[in-house]
Amino acid sequence: MNAQPIIELRRVSKLYHKGDADIHPLDDLSLTIDRGDFVALMGPSGSGKTTLLNLVGGLDTPTAGEVLVCGQNLTELSARELARWRCDHVAFIFQAYNLLPVLTAYQNVELPLTLLPLTRQQRRAHVLTALDIVGLSDRLHHRPDELSGGQEQRVAIARALAADPELLLADEPTGDLDAHSAEEIMALLVTLNRQYGKTIIIVTHDPKVAAVAHRQLHLEKGVLTLDVDTLEKGA
C-alpha cells in the first residue's frame, strides 16, 4: 500500500451560524486515511458525518483547517477547479440513490463521463464495464422508476465507478434498502475495495455494515470519539 495517506484532515472545523447560535458540525478534527482502506463512519444523527464526507469529497469547504485528498490540498482550489477535481478523483453514493429520473441506467452512468475528454466509444466502454461490475448489464435502458431500490443503488454505484475514481464516499447507502438488498450492496462495496482497490468511506448506523470495514470511526458532536481497527478480527 502507498505510504502517503489518501486523505489527510488537518485541524478541520466547520461552522454554521443559525440565527444567533453557532453550530459546529466538525470541531478541530484531524484524521488520516490510507489508500485502499475501507472505513465505516458512525455516530448519532447530526454528529457531522455527512459534513465530513462532503469536505473530503470537495463538495463543501471547511471554515478552518486543511483538507488534503489524493495529494491535492482542496482548500487551495476554486469552486470550478473543485468541480473538475471531483469528477477525476471521487464519487458519491447517496442514501437516496439520486439518479436523474429522465435518464436511463446507461445515461445516468454516462453522465459524469460527459465531462471528461473521452470519445463516444471510450465512454461506452466505461459505462458497460461499470454496469457489468454492479451486475446490471441487462438493465441498460431502464429508467430509475422501472428499477427496484437495490437496482437503483447499484446504478448509482456504477455511476460512481464510471470515471474510475480512487475514492468512493457512501452516505448511508443501505439506509433505504431491505436487508437482502443491503447485503448485496455491501458485498459489492467489499468487492470494489478488495478487487478494484477503491478506498471507501461509508457512513452507516448498522453495526453489521460497519463490521465489514477495516476501520470504524465514531463521531460525536463533531469530535472523533473512537477509532477502531477491525481488520484483524473482521477478516
Place this chain on the structure above:
Amino acid sequence: MRLLLLNLTRKPLRTLLTIFGVGVALLLFCFLETVLNAFNAGVNMADASRLFVQHKESIIFELPMAYRQLIAQTEGVTGVATACWFGALSQEPGSDGKKREEFFAQFATDIEDYLRLYPEVQVPPDQLAELLSDQMGCLLGAKIAQRLGKRVGDRLVLRSTIWTQRDGSSIWEFNVRAIYTTDSPTFDQTMMLFPFKRFDEARQFGQGSVGLYMLSIDDPGRSGEISSVIDARFANSPYETRTMTEKAFNLQFVGMLGNFQLLLRSIGTAVVLTMIGTAVVLTMLLVSANTMMMSARERTREMGILKAIGFTDGHVFLLLIGEALVLSLLGALAGVGLAWLLANVLHFNPKPDFFPVFYLPQESILAAVGVAAVTGLVSGIVPAVTAMRLKATEALRSV
C-alpha cells in the same frame, strides 16, 4: 445537451402547454403584425424614386393636361404618366343573385406610361397587345380579378360615383383584356387600370384635365429638390401644383377617400388587438416563467446531484437557460410557423377588400422569434441563476 432535451420530455403535458402558450401568443403577435403591415402597405409600396403631382389645394381639383409636357421637361424627371381616380363600384351579381357592389381602386391612365413607371408590374405580352388595341379594354390586378371572378375576355361593369358618361349614365363597361401580377409583396394587386384616352373622350365634364401626374425621377435623393422646381414652375398660375413623394401622396390619399371612419375604426381595432396581444404575451410569459421556476424548484435536488458529480455552476446555468430557450423557441416555431402558413402560403385574408396587401413581413417573423428568445431568457434566468448559486450540499440536504 441530451439531458436538456430529455428533461423536456419529463412532463410532456406541461412542456406542451408551455409551447402551446408561447405559440398562441406569437400566433396572435404575428397576426397583429400582418394586419398592421396591411395598413401600412399602401404607404410602404411607395418608392421615393416616384413623385406625384396634384392640385395645390386638393386632389379633388384637376390640373391642365398641358402640364404634362412641362413636367416631363423638368430636369431629373425620367417619365410621366397621367391618372384620374375613377371611384367606381363593381356591379356583379352576388352568390344570392342580388347585385353586389364592391369597392376597389380604379385609375384612368396611360397604360404604357404607367407600366414604364412601375416596372414591378408584370403583364403577359400577348395580353398587353390586346389591351392596347382595345379602347374599351382594362387591366385588372390578379387578386381583384380572382375576387370578381373575372378572366381575360370577360366584361366588367362599374358604376362610378364621380364620373358620368356623355349620356349622363354613371355605368361604364369594360372588356378585361389583361391581368397583371407582381413579385413585389407590397404592390397592390387589386387595382384596375384603363386607357385615359377613352376616359377623357367619354366623360361628360372635365375634358382635358388630369387628376394626377405620376413621375419617375433619376435620383431618389433629389426628390425634394425636383418637387420644388416643379411647384415653382406653376406658382402664380391658375392651377398651382403640389408635388410630393408617392409615400406622402398615399398617406393623404387614404384620408381623402372619405374613409376616415374606416381608418379610425381600423386604428381602433389595431389598438385593441395590440392590447389583447400584449396582454396575452405577458400572461404567457408569466405562465411559462412560473413553469420554469417550478420545475427548477422541483429539480433543486437534481442540480445538486449534477454538481456532486462534477458539473460546474456554469454547466448548470446553461442547462436551465437552454431548456427555457428551447421551450420558447419551439413555441415560436409553432406560432410563427402557423401564422406564416396562414398568411403567406394559404393567403388567408379576413377582409380582402380592406387589405389588398396581406402578408407576414420578414421583420415581424424575426421580431416574433426575438420575443420568444427574450421570453425564454427571462423565464430561464431566475431558476438558472438560483441553481447556479445553489450549493450542492444544501441541494442534496433538501429531500
